[in-house]
Amino acid sequence: MSTKQKTWWWIxxxxxxxxxxxxxxxxxxxxxxxxxxxxxxxxxxSTWTWENYSTILTGTASDLFLPALRNSFGxxxxxxxxxxxxxxxxxxxxxxxxxxxKKLILGTALAVAIFPVISIVTPLFNLWRQIGLYxxxxxxxxxxxSLTLPISIWTMSAFFREIPWEMExxxxxxxxxxxxxxxxxxxxxAAPGVFTTAxxxxxxxxxxxxxxxxxxxTSRARPVPAALGLFSGASQxxxxxxxxxxxxxxVTIPVVVLVLxxxxxxxxxxxxxxxxx
Amino acid sequence: MASIEMRxxxxxxxxxxxxxxxxxxDIADGEFMILVGPSGCGKSTLLRMIVGLEDITSGxxxxxxxxxxxxxxxxxNLSMVFQNYALYPHMTVYENIAFPLRLSKTPDDxxxxxxxxxSDVLELKEHLERKPANLSGGQRQxxxxxxxxxxxxxAFLFDEPLSNLDAxxxxxxxxxxxxxxxxxGITTVYVTHDQTEAMTLxxxxxxxxxxxxxxxxxPRELYEQPVNLxxxxxIGSPPMNFLPATLEGTTLSTPFGPIALDxxxxxxxxxxxxxxVGIRPEYFEDASLVDEAKRPVGSVFRARVDVTEWLGDSxxxxxxxxxxxxxxxxxxxxxxxxxxxxxxxxxxxxxDSTSRIREGREAEFWLDSRKIHVFDPQTGExxxxxxxxxxxxxxxxxxxxxxxxxxxxxxxxxxxxxGSGAHRAGAV
Numbered sequence: 001m002s003t004k005q006k007t008w009w010w011i012x013x014x015x016x017x018x019x020x021x022x023x024x025x026x027x028x029x030x031x032x033x034x035x036x037x038x039x040x041x042x043x044x045x046s047t048w049t050w051e052n053y054s055t056i057l058t059g060t061a062s063d064l065f066l067p068a069l070r071n072s073f074g075x076x077x078x079x080x081x082x083x084x085x086x087x088x089x090x091x092x093x094x095x096x097x098x099x100x101x102k103k104l105i106l107g108t109a110l111a112v113a114i115f116p117v118i119s120i121v122t123p124l125f126n127l128w129r130q131i132g133l134y135x136x137x138x139x140x141x142x143x144x145x146s147l148t149l150p151i152s153i154w155t156m157s158a159f160f161r162e163i164p165w166e167m168e169x170x171x172x173x174x175x176x177x178x179x180x181x182x183x184x185x186x187x188x189x190a191a192p193g194v195f196t197t198a199x200x201x202x203x204x205x206x207x208x209x210x211x212x213x214x215x216x217x218t219s220r221a222r223p224v225p226a227a228l229g230l231f232s233g234a235s236q237x238x239x240x241x242x243x244x245x246x247x248x249x250x251v252t253i254p255v256v257v258l259v260l261x262x263x264x265x266x267x268x269x270x271x272x273x274x275x276x277x
Numbered sequence: 278m279a280s281i282e283m284r285x286x287x288x289x290x291x292x293x294x295x296x297x298x299x300x301x302x303d304i305a306d307g308e309f310m311i312l313v314g315p316s317g318c319g320k321s322t323l324l325r326m327i328v329g330l331e332d333i334t335s336g337x338x339x340x341x342x343x344x345x346x347x348x349x350x351x352x353x354n355l356s357m358v359f360q361n362y363a364l365y366p367h368m369t370v371y372e373n374i375a376f377p378l379r380l381s382k383t384p385d386d387x388x389x390x391x392x393x394x395x396s397d398v399l400e401l402k403e404h405l406e407r408k409p410a411n412l413s414g415g416q417r418q419x420x421x422x423x424x425x426x427x428x429x430x431x432a433f434l435f436d437e438p439l440s441n442l443d444a445x446x447x448x449x450x451x452x453x454x455x456x457x458x459x460x461x462g463i464t465t466v467y468v469t470h471d472q473t474e475a476m477t478l479x480x481x482x483x484x485x486x487x488x489x490x491x492x493x494x495x496p497r498e499l500y501e502q503p504v505n506l507x508x509x510x511x512i513g514s515p516p517m518n519f520l521p522a523t524l525e526g527t528t529l530s531t532p533f534g535p536i537a538l539d540x541x542x543x544x545x546x547x548x549x550x551x552x553x554v555g556i557r558p559e560y561f562e563d564a565s566l567v568d569e570a571k572r573p574v575g576s577v578f579r580a581r582v583d584v585t586e587w588l589g590d591s592x593x594x595x596x597x598x599x600x601x602x603x604x605x606x607x608x609x610x611x612x613x614x615x616x617x618x619x620x621x622x623x624x625x626x627x628x629d630s631t632s633r634i635r636e637g638r639e640a641e642f643w644l645d646s647r648k649i650h651v652f653d654p655q656t657g658e659x660x661x662x663x664x665x666x667x668x669x670x671x672x673x674x675x676x677x678x679x680x681x682x683x684x685x686x687x688x689x690x691x692x693x694x695x696g697s698g699a700h701r702a703g704a705v
Contacts, residue, residue, distance in 0.1 A: 170357070170359055173330070189365075189366065
């Protein structure tokens with residue numbers, strides 16, 4: 001690349017990064033503003049304060065926020081784990097085996113994924129109340145699975161297809177049972193795929209609002225996105241914007257941490273060297 | 278170690294296409310058998326049926342006296358080297374080689390001993406802690422072989438193991454495989470489409486075409502006594518030349534002049550309008566360089582040379598000739614089937630490298646008519662094949678093999694043997 005081209009790439013890159021990160025920077029700045037400062041028509045706070053953070057972590061909003069944070073973590077992790085395990089087996093079967101109805105399964109998974117969530121919230125609300133799942137962890141985990149499973153199956157089966165068939169056949173010739181070949185050869189090779197899928201599934205569950213607000217009523221199971229919507233100001237004339245911004249920053253942290261931890265594992269090209277170079 | 282017997286093996290795919298059609302083949306204990314043929318001839322399918330990765334539609338697969346049709350690959354105790362090696366990228370070289378032993382729950386010190394021995398044989402010692410991604414093509418290939426030899430398998434199966442290497446390395450690995458097989462004395466089935474590998478490695482070579490066996494014989498027999506047009510055209514490089522001919526008395530008249538046949542051969546080819554004469558490039562010579570003593574056994578003709586290729590140790594001349602439409606079409610079909618594309622009817626003749634024959638000029642050639650073969654263009658059958666002479670050649674190859682294995686074992690060059698303490702490697 002010539003210097004001129006390089007310069008243009010840099011400029012383009014910076015424009016995109018600024019465009020994407022500006023809202024986040026804004027939220028960050030909002031979270032450090034005092035209530036009076038919120039509408040100061042400036043990007044930066046005039047006085048920096050931790051007030052909003054103390055409100056949600058130890059103050060008046062903490063009994064709303066902290067249980068929600070715990071619920072969100074628990075529910076999302078469990079849903080992610082279940083969907084990863086299930087989709088690993090499903091994707092393996094789809095990528096490797098020839099069975100009738102394979103197309104149907106993939107098609108159904110896609111159909112479920114594009115089905116609008118809001119349209120089944122109301123029936124689910126009634127059903128859950130009848131059978132006692134309303135406002136419980138399983139009551140959210142189950143619908144979250146319906147959100148995360150389709151995409152997990154699709155991404156994971158794409159990863160499994162990338163693994164050369166021969167790898168497994170070699171293992172079988174070397175004396176492995178189908179299960180051993182799966183566990184000792186396929187799963188380690190699919191690890192980047194599993195981690196990628198896990199992160200995507202976690203994000204989907206973590207970001208859900210519709211189920212969270214409709215299928216819970218107390219801090220027993222209410223997740224963070226729903227809790228954020230219920231924040232209120234000190235008086236009815238005050239917006240809880242600062243507190244919401246602070247909470248938004250806090251819920252972004254685990255997502256960032258997760259990506260940073262697994263970034264190394266998501267690198268493609270782990271299969272390099274398996275076959276001829 | 279075991280023999281492998283195949284009886285009427287058929288592999289039919291879902292659409293009814295028989296990839297392997299009624300193959301019966303006996304591979305003796307310790308023999309090096311090559312399966313060769315153009316792409317799509319079913320050679321790999323046959324190999325995968327031996328190892329159990331492909332179901333057998335009908336017929337019997339017997340390994341070491343036991344019918345294995347319904348056994349899973351791991352129950353057959355065979356080891357296989359895949360075309361693209363299929364190394365496990367997440368394991369080190371050591372663990373890759375140790376993998377079959379780990380699966381059979383071999384104790385750690387035994388594993389260490391055997392992997393060390395295998396890596397000694399294959400000169401992989403410095404690389405044991407590296408990952409496959411950091412190895413060169415040849416090293417990866419050796420790791421794949423290490424994984425195959427580390428356990429006492431009944432037989433080795435190779436699926437075009439050298440096709441991913443460059444030409445130089447291929448030559449080295451070829452002799453390496455040959456040496457290793459002799460040293461271990463293990464039954465080996467080797468699939469290739471490369472005829473150099475087929476000729477140099479095999480005790481016997483099985484030529485397949487469209488799922489059917491054409492001929493099973495020693496490389497020498499295949500070369501000198503091919504059973505039909507297909508085998509004759511497939512074995513040999515540059516390939517055998519096929520000239521249209523008609524028989525007049527005991528003399529064949531060809532585009533390169535008359536060729537006299539002896540009584541026996543003339544009788545065998547009689548009664549057909551059109552014949553194909555198969556002449557290997559090295560049966561030709563520049564007429565001016567032929568010994569007076571040899572001259573009478575052949576015939577001399579004049580022809581215009583199209584192109585010459587001088588290679589230092591040898592020289593080839595290309596001589597175009599006219600052929601009837603039906604023959605041209607048939608030769609074209611044959612060459613297409615052999616994975617090449619012959620655009621014109623021309624003979625490739627090998628002449629002495631000192632010959633001064635020039636391109637575009639007419640020159641005088643001599644051809645040795647003793648070893649030529651005559652084929653029936655309709656059926657492709659070799660009409661002048663001497664089955665006895667062929668059988669003698671194969672018999673000699675078998676004796677050679679027995680001799681070589683005995684020699685290798687007598688001089689302590691074997692790493693095979695009884696039980697667990699078998700691998701005595703390092704004895705080169």
